[in-house]
Amino acid sequence: MKRFLAMMLVVLMVFSLAGCTGASTATEEPTTEPVVEAAGVSGTFEGTGEGKDGAIRVNLTLENNVITGVEILESHETEGLSEAPMQEVIDQVLAKNSLSIDEVSGASYSTNGLLEAIESALGAAGVAVTDLVAVASAEGDQTPLEYRVDVIVVGAGGAGMTAAITAKEAGADVAVLEKMSFVGGNTLVSGGELNVPGSWVQENKGVEDSIEQYTADTLKGGDNQANPELVAVLAENALAGAEWLRDEIKVNYQPDYLMQFGGHSVPRAIFPEGGSGYEMISKLKAKADGMEIPFHMNTRATTLLTDENGRVIGVEATKGDQTLTFFAENGVVLATGGFGSNAEMRVKYNSEYDERYNTTDQEGTTGDGIVMAEAVGADLVDMEFIQTYPACSPTTGILSYVADTRFDGALLFNKEGERFVGELDRRDVISKGILAQTDSIGYLVWDNQVTEASHMENFQKEYDELVKNGELFKADSVKELAAHFGLNFAVMQTVLDQYNEDMKTTGEDSVWNRRGLKFAIEEAPFYIQKVAPSVHHTMGGIVINTQAQVLTAEGQAIEGLYAAGEVTGGIHGKNRLGGNAITDLTVFGRIAGEEVAK
Numbered sequence: 001m002k003r004f005l006a007m008m009l010v011v012l013m014v015f016s017l018a019g020c021t022g023a024s025t026a027t028e029e030p031t032t033e034p035v036v037e038a039a040g041v042s043g044t045f046e047g048t049g050e051g052k053d054g055a056i057r058v059n060l061t062l063e064n065n066v067i068t069g070v071e072i073l074e075s076h077e078t079e080g081l082s083e084a085p086m087q088e089v090i091d092q093v094l095a096k097n098s099l100s101i102d103e104v105s106g107a108s109y110s111t112n113g114l115l116e117a118i119e120s121a122l123g124a125a126g127v128a129v130t131d132l133v134a135v136a137s138a139e140g141d142q143t144p145l146e147y148r149v150d151v152i153v154v155g156a157g158g159a160g161m162t163a164a165i166t167a168k169e170a171g172a173d174v175a176v177l178e179k180m181s182f183v184g185g186n187t188l189v190s191g192g193e194l195n196v197p198g199s200w201v202q203e204n205k206g207v208e209d210s211i212e213q214y215t216a217d218t219l220k221g222g223d224n225q226a227n228p229e230l231v232a233v234l235a236e237n238a239l240a241g242a243e244w245l246r247d248e249i250k251v252n253y254q255p256d257y258l259m260q261f262g263g264h265s266v267p268r269a270i271f272p273e274g275g276s277g278y279e280m281i282s283k284l285k286a287k288a289d290g291m292e293i294p295f296h297m298n299t300r301a302t303t304l305l306t307d308e309n310g311r312v313i314g315v316e317a318t319k320g321d322q323t324l325t326f327f328a329e330n331g332v333v334l335a336t337g338g339f340g341s342n343a344e345m346r347v348k349y350n351s352e353y354d355e356r357y358n359t360t361d362q363e364g365t366t367g368d369g370i371v372m373a374e375a376v377g378a379d380l381v382d383m384e385f386i387q388t389y390p391a392c393s394p395t396t397g398i399l400s401y402v403a404d405t406r407f408d409g410a411l412l413f414n415k416e417g418e419r420f421v422g423e424l425d426r427r428d429v430i431s432k433g434i435l436a437q438t439d440s441i442g443y444l445v446w447d448n449q450v451t452e453a454s455h456m457e458n459f460q461k462e463y464d465e466l467v468k469n470g471e472l473f474k475a476d477s478v479k480e481l482a483a484h485f486g487l488n489f490a491v492m493q494t495v496l497d498q499y500n501e502d503m504k505t506t507g508e509d510s511v512w513n514r515r516g517l518k519f520a521i522e523e524a525p526f527y528i529q530k531v532a533p534s535v536h537h538t539m540g541g542i543v544i545n546t547q548a549q550v551l552t553a554e555g556q557a558i559e560g561l562y563a564a565g566e567v568t569g570g571i572h573g574k575n576r577l578g579g580n581a582i583t584d585l586t587v588f589g590r591i592a593g594e595e596v597a598k
């Protein structure tokens with residue numbers, strides 16, 4: 001039953017997140033003996049490959065050396081990121097009856113593991129890859145090369161899907177272009193939390209907050225470099241945006257849990273079910289599918305098309321080796337995210353952020369929208385302000401949600417056993433602090449009470465991976481933790497004694513003045529995790545006005561061009577506060593969708 005449910009889940013996720021998918025799974029039990037006839041082998045065969053997170057097992061159905069079904073029996077690949085690329089591999093294998101398929105963008109470990117599993121099933125059938133019967137390529141050549149709609153949205157992350165749904169709700173005929181084979185962008189790999197002053201959760205918990213306080217925190221958090229008009233729009237519309245996500249999109253939020261990211265004066269980030277952007281992205285995609293908004297996947301917008309007056313009238317895009325043209329009667333919304341994954345572009349605007357830095361971003365985050373907008377005269381702002389996230393895997397660069405123990409009381413040490421920065425300080429301050437330490441690594445230390453407070457159950461998979469990769473260690477004493485990674489225990493003990501004394505007496509951290517702490521670090525088991533900063537968010541981008549219209553350097557709106565989300569600049573100033581990216585993309589995604597549909 002469990003296996004059945006797991007399989008159903010895989011199938012459901014494929015259908016909820018993939019762009020264009022067709023039924024392509026089979027349900028037969030594997031046969032043990034291949035049925036060999038003159039025309040080839042028939043039967044169902046099992047095979048296994050190695051994905052990113054473990055074994056991928058498939059059932060392959062053959063009819064006379066033609067693959068007629070591939071069913072995934074077991075997969076542990078990343079939820080949201082892997083299903084659509086894997087489905088695309090299956091679609092292509094079925095369409096071509098070959099393992100030589102066109103490149104599928106994203107999730108390469110998962111797609112290679114799947115191909116390996118298919119090849120191993122062929123092996124079980126005694127069929128060589130070269131024995132597969134060639135079938136005529138059916139689809140490729142029939143893709144139309146020209147489309148005409150009211151609105152084109154470029155990018156299927158949080159901002160793009162929000163804009164597309166809003167424009168469609170307003171009556172526009174909308175199409176979405178996404179260069180990857182999966183939707184979600186960085187929103188998918190984010191924690192999905194958003195700041196909302198005056199939310200129903202704050203009400204449940206009796207937290208006093210106001211639009212003014214949120215505005216002030218956001219402006220201050222960005223060193224007062226943000227555009228106050230845009231921040232006012234952000235703050236005033238945050239609650240309506242969150243209610244839209246909850247009521248229209250059906251995103252589930254924990255009714256009684258709020259996060260307080262650094263720089264916020266009260267806890268105000270509402271927390272989605274599962275603690276990840278998957279909840280929001282899967283619901284946005286389901287809504288968009290229900291509204292029959294077409295998603296052109298693996299379709300990379302390259303150039304904005306303009307008429308003789310400079311009005312944006314469409315987009316040119318590439319899909320494989322084809323060039324597609326999308327004409328948009330009303331206009332184009334750029335929602336292509338930031339440029340964190342483009343080291344060359346980072347260095348162009350700020351030489352500090354070269355390839356020494358990993359990134360938390362997915363690989364599609366290469367700044368394409370910024371380049372396209374600039375080419376039609378858009379102004380850019382704050383391009384040099386690049387944010388690093390302090391608590392990421394030193395090996396992969398991936399943002400660590402396990403390390404969110406920082407918000408519930410974990411302390412950050414260096415190799416010398418000292419605390420060196422306030423753990424709830426701003427991201428840039430902590431990041432620079434860590435980089436200045438021995439080996440450019442920080443060691444996060446916490447105890448059982450902090451684990452229990454931090455919703456660790458949501459992040460079990462990441463926890464197991466960190467242990468497996470040797471980045472996280474659990475022990476019965478702090479001394480063992482220190483010995484494991486070679487920290488100076490004598491110093492560490494003195495620092496911890498002082499801290500624990502503070503917690504038990506005044507409840508105030510007398511050394512680093514950290515707020516909101518509850519626990520002395522004293523209850524076994526204890527944990528230590530290695531963390532390092534990665535490039536996480538690019539604050540700069542396209543200049544927009546309060547209607548999400550793209551502006552020139554002279555402050556003129558470029559007709560037919562709108563932008564929302566991380567591709568824009570001016571909302572976060574020098575530094576984006578935690579939880580503000582999702583508020584931003586929700587508020588401005590909705591505005592862009594409403595405005596472009598007018």
Ligand code: ADP
Pocket residue numbers: 154155156157158159160177178179180182183184185186187188299300301302335336337338364365366367368369564565566567581585
């Ligand atoms: P935001 O948070 O602003 O919504 P995301 O990073 O979540 O940004 O999403 C941006 C999306 O845009 C990603 O899915 C990314 O793959 C997609 N994208 C980026 N460049 C292009 C492009 N040139 N054409 C189509 N899609 C793009």
